[in-house]
Amino acid sequence: MTALSAPLPERAPAWTGRRFLPAAAALFLTCSPGAETPGAATPKERAVPHEAASRILFLHHSTGRAIWKAGLPQFFCAWNAEHGTRYTIAEMAYPMANGGHAWLDRLLPTRLFRRVVRDRYPWNNYPYDYWNLWVAHTGGERDGQEPNLDDLTASHDVIVFKHCFPVSRVLPEDGAPGVASPKQTLANYHLQYEALKTRLHQFPRTTFIVWTGAALTEASTTPEEAERARQFATWVKETWDEQGDNIFVWDFRELETEGGLFLKPAHAHGPTNAHPSLAFAGKVAPLLGRRIVDVIEGRGDQSSLTGG
Numbered sequence: 001m002t003a004l005s006a007p008l009p010e011r012a013p014a015w016t017g018r019r020f021l022p023a024a025a026a027l028f029l030t031c032s033p034g035a036e037t038p039g040a041a042t043p044k045e046r047a048v049p050h051e052a053a054s055r056i057l058f059l060h061h062s063t064g065r066a067i068w069k070a071g072l073p074q075f076f077c078a079w080n081a082e083h084g085t086r087y088t089i090a091e092m093a094y095p096m097a098n099g100g101h102a103w104l105d106r107l108l109p110t111r112l113f114r115r116v117v118r119d120r121y122p123w124n125n126y127p128y129d130y131w132n133l134w135v136a137h138t139g140g141e142r143d144g145q146e147p148n149l150d151d152l153t154a155s156h157d158v159i160v161f162k163h164c165f166p167v168s169r170v171l172p173e174d175g176a177p178g179v180a181s182p183k184q185t186l187a188n189y190h191l192q193y194e195a196l197k198t199r200l201h202q203f204p205r206t207t208f209i210v211w212t213g214a215a216l217t218e219a220s221t222t223p224e225e226a227e228r229a230r231q232f233a234t235w236v237k238e239t240w241d242e243q244g245d246n247i248f249v250w251d252f253r254e255l256e257t258e259g260g261l262f263l264k265p266a267h268a269h270g271p272t273n274a275h276p277s278l279a280f281a282g283k284v285a286p287l288l289g290r291r292i293v294d295v296i297e298g299r300g301d302q303s304s305l306t307g308g
Contacts, residue, residue, distance in 0.1 A: 054087045054296050057156040059094035061125055061164050063214050063275055067288060070281035075289030087296065094161070095133060097123045100145030121146050126167050127192040128182040135199045136180070149199065153206045158296060160288075162211035162252070165263075165274040168229035169221060189232055193240050200247050207246050209295055212236055212253040215263040219271045226261040229253075243301050250291045251305035255284050 056076075058068065068091050076089050098105040099120030108116065121133075121144030133142075134149040142148050152159055170184055177187035179195055200208050212233040216226065233253045241249050256263045256276070265271070267280040276284070284307075291307030294300055 054085075054157045055155065056087060056089040056158040056160065056292060056296075057152065058089060058091045059125075059152075059159065059161040060091065061093060061123070063165060064162050064211075065091075065093075066276050066278075066281045067285050070278070070285040072285045072289055075286050079289065079293060087293070089292075090156075095121045095123070095125060095129065095144070095146045097121050097144070120144050124164075124182075125161075126163055126182070126184065127189045127196070128180075128184075130161065131179060131192040131195055135195045138199075149203065153203045156206070158207045158209065158292065160209045160211075160250075160292065163213050165214035165216055167213040168216045169225050170228035170232060171225075172228075186228055186232055186235075190235065190240075193236065197240065197242075197247060201245060204246055207248070207295060209248045209250055209292060210236070212249060212251050214274065215253050215256045215261075216274045217265070217268050217271060218262040220274060221262070223261060230257075230261060237305060248291075248295045248300045249305055250288055250307065252284070252288075255287065255306055256280075 058064065058072070060068065073089060076087050079085060080087055096102070096105075097120050099117050101117050101120075104117065122129075133146050137143050137148045139148075139150060142151075167184070170186060170189070173185050173187055174183065177185065177191060179188070179191040181188045200206075213229055215229065218226075221229075230253075233251075237249055237251065241247065256267055258264055263274050267277055269275040269277050287307035289307070291303070291305070294303040294307070
């Protein structure tokens, strides 16, 4: 595997047509014969094999892609083989930011594509963007040809979603909070997450797992921004998240910072590059896998938020 660059370029998989093809068609997991299951359950924890596979969709950009490539699909291959389950997992860059031109996005280099196709959704996946794409746009309404929550839940049982690390660049309050504001303040984040929770509860047959916000390195943020980012993550875990509903949290920030304000240097790709290092990605990929399995198998409210 080659070293990651900053930012990581990603080519969005095909997602064409008004009915939107299942994202699982983009990339199913592939099993390697020698794969092992990290953190395997003890025999009495093992789940009874499910009647049908749980179809998992992982929405991400570059940080999530690093975790995916570090072994997340292989975790599920090994888990299925050992526990008799039939979990399938697919990944998708979201928002895709291709304006519905998936074929052209695959054909052209990224810089040229962005010059040619200007009517597309920005490469942003912050609280405002999920609110806009999933709450403000429902049913047949979509922004920039991006699939909305109705589209995504139609063919998946579990949806894992996250924010890129600039989500941790949390600004001071401006005294004018608004759910439709893209300004990155705690007040706006809270309003957008509350609206998201209401919307996610409208899909009780779908399970959602959201990462706590990816952290920034000390050299790429300020102590004030980092403290506000930590406050947001704490609020998500301790106030926003509820027991007994269909929403769960994976505490990625805790793994990155080990309880501190900043992404630990050993876990970062570089002093000013907040992508995860290859070693760190390899360490936490099975923890995300275990967290997803715990949620699917009914242990989500009792097990560790980090998957450890």
